Amino acid sequence: MNRYLPLVIVSLAILSFATLLLVIIPGMQIAKSGASPGLKPYTVAEARGRAVYVSMGCLYCHSQQPRDEAQAPDGERGWGRASVSGDYAYDTPHQLGTMRTGPDLMNIGDRLPSQGWQLTHLYQPRAIASWSIMPAYPYLFAHKAKADPGDVVVKLPPAYAPKTGVIVAKQDALDLVSYLQGMKHDYAPPTDGLRDDGYELMAAQQHNNDAAKASK
């Protein structure tokens, strides 16, 4: 094996082509598209809550990318419209996720806006749904003999409530819930929104083929 040069040239060519296609061109397309006009920047509490979301690894079970109806019935599931790149303009690092062990959370603020519901669910998902396999996050809460002024007390069914005292939300839990409540991407997407419409093109082609056949 002594013909290194062709090997190096071919390898570099393949690597450069892949980098161009998967990194440089998408990067240029996204840089042009900017934030969706309806998207609000995060408030301070939401931004802190987002950091908690990232650090807790919620991403390992929850996606933030409702898909087009041609790809998945996410709209019927109530997860919202298909997202576009501009919906993530303020997200670094983004939390798109690939696993859907739990529901997509891109529009959880529309679906379940109640702070009380979210706090109970984070403290103990089984207090809401006995079959839930989501982990509990008890360390985001404190057990106190009695609530101080300003404390947000978590409502719990008797099976999960402490024998004495109350469970109150720590700042991290309150911030995380602010973030979840703010997850509303229900505004109309920009018409030039960047998204993968490969499936739509395929569906349109199929439609045309069917129409051509029918007219024969």
Ligand code: HEC
């Ligand atoms: C091991 C997987 C797993 C992890 C990690 C996880 N979840 Fe879940 N989550 C689930 C499952 C399964 C459900 C559906 C059952 C339920 O509602 O508890 C769910 C449901 C939810 C719901 C209700 C969604 C709806 O539409 O009903 C919210 C909100 C939520 N999770 C937030 C979070 C947050 C915030 C974190 C991180 C702190 C997190 N989850 C971490 C699995 C997970």
